[in-house]
Amino acid sequence: xxxxxxxxxxxxxxxxxxxxxxxxxxxxxxxxxxxxxxxxxxxxxxxxxxxxxxxxxxxxxxxxxxxxxxxxxxxxxxxxxxxxxxxxxxxxxxxxxxxxxxxxxxxxxxxxxxxxxxxxxxxxxxxxxxxxxxxxxxxxxxxxxxxxxxxxxxxxxxxxxxxxxxxxxxxxxxxxxxxxxxxxxxxxxxxxxxxxxxxxxxxxxxxxxxxxxxxxxxxxxxxxxxxxxxxxxxxxxxxxxxxxxxxxxxxxxxxxxxxxxxxxxxxxxxxxxxxxxxxxxxxxxxxxxxxxxxxxxxxxxxxxxxxxxxxxxxxxxxxxxxxxxxxxxxxxxxxxxxxxxxxxxxxxxxxxxxxxxxxxxxxxxxxxxxxxxxxxxxxxxxxxxxxxxxxxxxxxxxxxxxxxxxxxxxxxx
Amino acid sequence: xxxxxxxxxxxxxxxxxxxxxxxxxxxxxxxxxxxxxxxxxxxxxxxxxxxxxxxxxxxxxxxxxxxxxxxxxxxxxxxxxxxxxxxxxxxxxxxxxxxxxxxxxxxxxxxxxxxxxxxxxxxxxxxxxxxxxxxxxxxxxxxxxxxxxxxxxxxxxxxxxxxxxxxxxxxxxxxxxxxxxxxxxxxxxxxxxxxxxxxxxxxxxxxxxxxxxxxxxxxxxxxxx
Amino acid sequence: xxxxxxxxxxxxxxxxxxxxxxxxxxxxxxxxxxxxxxxxxxxxxxxxxxxxxxxxxxxxxxxxxxxxxxxxxxxxxxxxxxxxxxxxxxxxxxxxxxxxxxxxxxxxxxxxxxxxxxxxxxxxxxxxxxxxxxxxxxxxxxxxxxxxxxxxxxxxxxxxxxxxxxxxxxxxxxxxxxxxxxxxxxxxxxxxxxxxxxxxxxxxxxxxxxxxxxxxxxxxxxxxxxxxxxxxxxxxxxxxxxxxxxxxxxxxxxxxxxxxxxxxxxxxxxxxxxxxxxxxxxxxxxxxxxxxxxxxxxxxxx
Numbered sequence: 001x002x003x004x005x006x007x008x009x010x011x012x013x014x015x016x017x018x019x020x021x022x023x024x025x026x027x028x029x030x031x032x033x034x035x036x037x038x039x040x041x042x043x044x045x046x047x048x049x050x051x052x053x054x055x056x057x058x059x060x061x062x063x064x065x066x067x068x069x070x071x072x073x074x075x076x077x078x079x080x081x082x083x084x085x086x087x088x089x090x091x092x093x094x095x096x097x098x099x100x101x102x103x104x105x106x107x108x109x110x111x112x113x114x115x116x117x118x119x120x121x122x123x124x125x126x127x128x129x130x131x132x133x134x135x136x137x138x139x140x141x142x143x144x145x146x147x148x149x150x151x152x153x154x155x156x157x158x159x160x161x162x163x164x165x166x167x168x169x170x171x172x173x174x175x176x177x178x179x180x181x182x183x184x185x186x187x188x189x190x191x192x193x194x195x196x197x198x199x200x201x202x203x204x205x206x207x208x209x210x211x212x213x214x215x216x217x218x219x220x221x222x223x224x225x226x227x228x229x230x231x232x233x234x235x236x237x238x239x240x241x242x243x244x245x246x247x248x249x250x251x252x253x254x255x256x257x258x259x260x261x262x263x264x265x266x267x268x269x270x271x272x273x274x275x276x277x278x279x280x281x282x283x284x285x286x287x288x289x290x291x292x293x294x295x296x297x298x299x300x301x302x303x304x305x306x307x308x309x310x311x312x313x314x315x316x317x318x319x320x321x322x323x324x325x326x327x328x329x330x331x332x333x334x335x336x337x338x339x340x341x342x343x344x345x346x347x348x349x350x351x352x353x354x355x356x357x358x359x360x361x362x363x364x365x366x367x368x369x370x371x372x373x374x375x376x377x378x379x380x381x382x383x384x385x386x387x388x389x390x391x392x393x394x395x396x397x398x399x400x401x402x403x404x405x406x407x408x409x410x411x412x413x
Numbered sequence: 414x415x416x417x418x419x420x421x422x423x424x425x426x427x428x429x430x431x432x433x434x435x436x437x438x439x440x441x442x443x444x445x446x447x448x449x450x451x452x453x454x455x456x457x458x459x460x461x462x463x464x465x466x467x468x469x470x471x472x473x474x475x476x477x478x479x480x481x482x483x484x485x486x487x488x489x490x491x492x493x494x495x496x497x498x499x500x501x502x503x504x505x506x507x508x509x510x511x512x513x514x515x516x517x518x519x520x521x522x523x524x525x526x527x528x529x530x531x532x533x534x535x536x537x538x539x540x541x542x543x544x545x546x547x548x549x550x551x552x553x554x555x556x557x558x559x560x561x562x563x564x565x566x567x568x569x570x571x572x573x574x575x576x577x578x579x580x581x582x583x584x585x586x587x588x589x590x591x592x593x594x595x596x597x598x599x600x601x602x603x604x605x606x607x608x609x610x611x612x613x614x615x616x617x618x619x620x621x622x623x624x625x626x627x628x629x630x631x632x633x634x635x636x637x638x
Numbered sequence: 639x640x641x642x643x644x645x646x647x648x649x650x651x652x653x654x655x656x657x658x659x660x661x662x663x664x665x666x667x668x669x670x671x672x673x674x675x676x677x678x679x680x681x682x683x684x685x686x687x688x689x690x691x692x693x694x695x696x697x698x699x700x701x702x703x704x705x706x707x708x709x710x711x712x713x714x715x716x717x718x719x720x721x722x723x724x725x726x727x728x729x730x731x732x733x734x735x736x737x738x739x740x741x742x743x744x745x746x747x748x749x750x751x752x753x754x755x756x757x758x759x760x761x762x763x764x765x766x767x768x769x770x771x772x773x774x775x776x777x778x779x780x781x782x783x784x785x786x787x788x789x790x791x792x793x794x795x796x797x798x799x800x801x802x803x804x805x806x807x808x809x810x811x812x813x814x815x816x817x818x819x820x821x822x823x824x825x826x827x828x829x830x831x832x833x834x835x836x837x838x839x840x841x842x843x844x845x846x847x848x849x850x851x852x853x854x855x856x857x858x859x860x861x862x863x864x865x866x867x868x869x870x871x872x873x874x875x876x877x878x879x880x881x882x883x884x885x886x887x888x889x890x891x892x893x894x895x896x897x898x899x900x901x902x903x904x905x906x907x908x909x910x911x912x913x914x915x916x917x918x919x920x921x922x923x924x925x926x927x928x929x930x931x932x933x934x935x936x937x938x939x940x
Contacts, residue, residue, distance in 0.1 A: 058437065059437055060437045060438070060440060060441070060799075061437075062799065082710055097822070098822065099822070099828065100710075100713075109827065109854070111799075111824060111825055111827045111828070112822075112824045112828075144437055144438060145437055146436060146437070146438060147435065147436060147437075148434075148435055148436065148437055151434065151435050154434075154435075155435055158618075161615065161618055162618065162622055165618070165619050165622050166622070166626075169628065210839065211454060213450055213454075215617050215620055215621060218620070218624065218632055219620060221631075221632045222629060222631040222632050223631075225631035225632065226631065244454075244457075244461070245454075245457035245458060245459075245460045245461030245462075245464075246453070246454060246457045248460065248461060248464060249457070249460060250632060253633070254631070254632060254633075257633075271468060274464060274465075274468050275460075275461035275462075275464045275465050276465070277465075278458075278461075279530075279722070279755065280722065280724065280838070281529070281530045281533035281534060281722075281724045282529075282530075284533060285529075285533055289482070293479060304839070306837070306838045306839070307534060307537060307724075307725075307837070307838070307862070307864070308533075310537055310540050310541065310544060311533070311536055311537065311540060313544075314540040314543060314544060318670070328613045328616070328617075330606050330609050330610060330613075330867075330868055331864050331865050331867065331868050333609070335544065337548075338544045338545075338547070338548035339544050339547075339548075345609065346609045346610075346612050346613040346616065347612040347613055347615060347616030348616075349616070350613075350616030350617065350619060350620040351616060351619075353629060353631055354623070354629075357631075361628050362623065362628065362629065365619045365622065365623050365628065366619065368619060369615045369616060369618070369619040372615040372618070373611065373612060373615055376611050376615075411851075443795075444792075444795050444796055444799075447789070447791075447792035447795055447796075448789070448792060448796070450792070451788055451789040451792050454788070455788060508811070509810070510761075510785075510809050510810050510811075512757050512758040512761050512809075513761070514761065514765055519758060519761070522723075522758045523758070523762075526723060527723035527726070530722060530723040530724035531723060531724055531726065531727055533724060534724035534725060534727075534728075535727075538677055538681065538918060539673070539674045539677050539678075541922070542673050542674070542676075542677045542918075542921070542922050542925060543670040543673050543674070545922050545925065545926055546668065546670075546673055546922075546925045546926060546928075546929045547929070549926045549929065549930070550929060550930055550933045551930055551933075551934075552933075560926065560930070563926070564923055564926075567919040567922060567923055568919065568923075570863070570883070570885055570915065570919060571691075571885075571912065571915060571916035571919050571920075572691035572692065572693065572912065572916060573916055573919075573920070575694070591696070595696065598866075598867050598870065599870050602867055603867065603870050603871060606867055606868060606870075606871070607871060610871075
């Protein structure tokens with residue numbers, strides 16, 4: 001308290017009032033953000049012009065794009081400093097920086113906005129240590145769109161392929177005849193399991209190193225169902241080391257059901273499927289050890305593999321096992337092809353379960369997939385011809401056709 | 414019921430994840446389902462770890478064949494678990510980063526885990542050589558083309574390719590081995606890779622549809638109906 | 639010393655291969671363990687005798703270098719260590735080179751990983767490179783270690799729109815909102831460049847599919863040599879450049895050495911490892927030739 005009993009009351013009140021006013025002004029200054037620096041003495045560069053802001057389309061209402069025309073003093077990358085973008089709420093004059101445009105770019109996507117609020121923007125040009133600002137844009141409100149129309153082409157293509165698959169499934173259900181070519185790797189499964197039975201040695205099944213959310217692992221597990229049924233029928237041992245816990249629980253269910261289906265529930269043992277480790281090379285070291293000690297007669301590698309594919313295949317080769325591999329990892333296919341007896345290449349892995357089931361519904365889905373491939377092949381041929389002709393002879397029709405095809409198959413966002 | 418519930422969950426989640434790509438209001442749900450899977454996968458760690466301890470503990474207890482390997486497995490498992498869980502040797506104690514410099518976890522990681530992993534990866538160098546020796550035989554025309562391409566790539570990945578064909582004039586620069594190697598990888602090889610990838614993508618669509626629609630149920634351990 | 643070592647190595651390996659060739663002509667297959675011994679020699683000799691070769695950057699590697707070069711100071715670069723110790727010898731030199739380049743350019747470096755085993759590798763990189771070679775750089779101002787989050791591509795799906803849904807603190811438990819480097823960073827779209835280095839899943843492809851392409855963020859990558867062909871389809875549209883294998887790392891290191899005298903004495907493991915790669919490739923080629931000779935002789939005899 002400034003006042004005490006020794007000062008007269010009016011003086012006391014005035015001094016308190018002055019103190020309050022002084023403190024308020026200090027606090028106001030402290031709370032006010034520093035003024036945006038404007039140009040200092042010297043010739044001012046031209047500001048960016050035609051600044052506009054638009055709601056970014058087909059999103060959740062969380063982005064605004066700011067466009068501007070380059071300053072008259074901008075003669076290319078490096079001639080002027082970067083453009084900095086400032087944003088303020090509509091009702092406020094408090095512009096805060098939100099980002100810097102990359103060199104040579106004259107637009108900026110601001111993703112720090114909230115849906116439904118109204119914003120204004122300014123673009124500042126840094127020029128020799130000085131900043132010059134554009135006019136503020138009109139207010140813009142980011143909104144959520146119900147449909148992402150940018151992905152219409154993707155939707156149509158996906159719909160057509162899915163439609164083909166569903167059509168052929170129902171066609172097959174109605175008794176339509178379907179031809180599926182022979183896949184050597186799948187035809188060899190019976191022979192491979194028969195070999196293990198004769199030799200009295202176990203089967204090793206490796207479902208890859210990814211988790212259940214990967215479609216290759218799912219394909220491997222569906223094939224496991226078929227293999228497990230044969231294993232249960234022939235009464236041979238199956239060993240399945242896995243690298244993911246969820247794969248372990250799923251595989252156990254699959255094999256148990258196969259044994260129950262074969263009428264031999266007592267022969268099933270949970271330890272047929274055992275968890276090793278999530279770590280890639282720890283897993284393959286363990287599997288290699290299992291292979292060298294137990295010497296399985298048949299090894300299945302069906303799922304997603306990475307660098308360990310060749311290690312597994314070469315170790316299997318060294319113990320004399322018959323090896324059937326299948327993966328949709330294009331980088332690993334050459335290793336399997338070089339070292340394994342049979343390899344399911346890419347889509348053959350996904351077709352395997354349908355192929356082995358021989359059910360019309362499943363085979364129908366393979367036909368739908370083949371339709372998709374036929375359409376892809378036709379489009380590749382048309383696209384290649386039109387690009388070649390348009391580049392070689394400058395033909396306008398083919399140029400427009402190739403541009404249209406590029407646009408059709410480009411996913412915009 | 415045991416079979417119906419998983420099929421319903423598969424159908425609902427699969428459909429929402431597809432729909433969330435095209436409809437922004439549902440996009441967040443798609444992200445949430447991805448998070449749900451991550452949470453389930455993390456809890457599943459306990460199942461896997463428990464199974465590992467049970468199997469190897471059993472083998473050790475009954476002194477079955479190769480029980481020595483089970484002892485090593487269990488020792489490694491519990492040592493690493495303790496080092497990470499209790500942050501043994503961490504400069505900031507139990508509140509610090511588990512991988513802080515000087516911690517037992519970091520030491521085990523760099524002195525044991527790192528060299529062992531690198532050793533396993535290094536096996537590939539030897540296995541590539543033995544696989545190449547066995548696989549690259551000029552049995553027919555295609556195999557011969559493959560053999561020649563392999564030679565070009567092998568040389569192109571080393572400075573020797575530049576030294577060997579650097580004298581070729583610029584107008585024929587494609588015949589310089591490094592450029593030829595890049596051309597082989599980015600043209601014919603890429604064409605083949607793209608074809609395989611297109612096939613894989615269509616196979617994934619077909620398989621995913623079968624799973625979402627419940628046509629494919631072998632993963633549940635049931636015969637498809 | 640280098641030339642003498644190279645000559646001795648080539649002599650030993652050459653004589654050995656010649657002996658195997660004679661045996662092959664006599665119709666005897668080469669046992670795989672013999673192949674392993676020669677590969678071991680071919681890899682060990684250049685390391686022991688310090689044999690190295692000069693490198694020139696190919697366009698696909700130069701594109702990454704040029705992209706980082708043209709970023710102004712204080713630009714934001716995110717580097718993801720998506721690999722584990724087994725791949726570190728092959729792709730580690732790339733991340734080291736990127737970190738050095740970014741630090742030398744004065745960029746703000748955001749480090750994270752989608753692999754649990756990548757986290758200790760980040761700590762080592764920070765300790766060995768940033769703290770030792772760039773002691774003036776400050777944590778929380780010039781660089782930040784966001785660490786590991788489980789979920790793979792699921793993490794990218796989330797942080798492409800809101801980084802704070804995944805990361806509230808850095809790896810040391812410090813609130814990211816208290817860090818100057820995180821001011822104004824709301825999501826991955828605030829980055830000027832994404833760099834993913836790795837060779838598995840999740841890796842460069844996931845960064846392109848779930849972050850770079852949908853977010854229109856410039857993305858570069860580094861990967862193992864065997865994964866590189868799979869990523870060529872994305873170059874140059876979705877992936878502005880790619881370092882493939884040790885050769886890519888060696889090329890990048892050569893560029894850095896040329897343009898940044900400060901880094902001339904920094905370790906260059908990529909360049910160092912081209913020696914073993916070169917000799918090993920030569921030995922593989924020799925064995926393939928020997929294998930074919932054996933094959934044709936047997937075919938003729940039968």
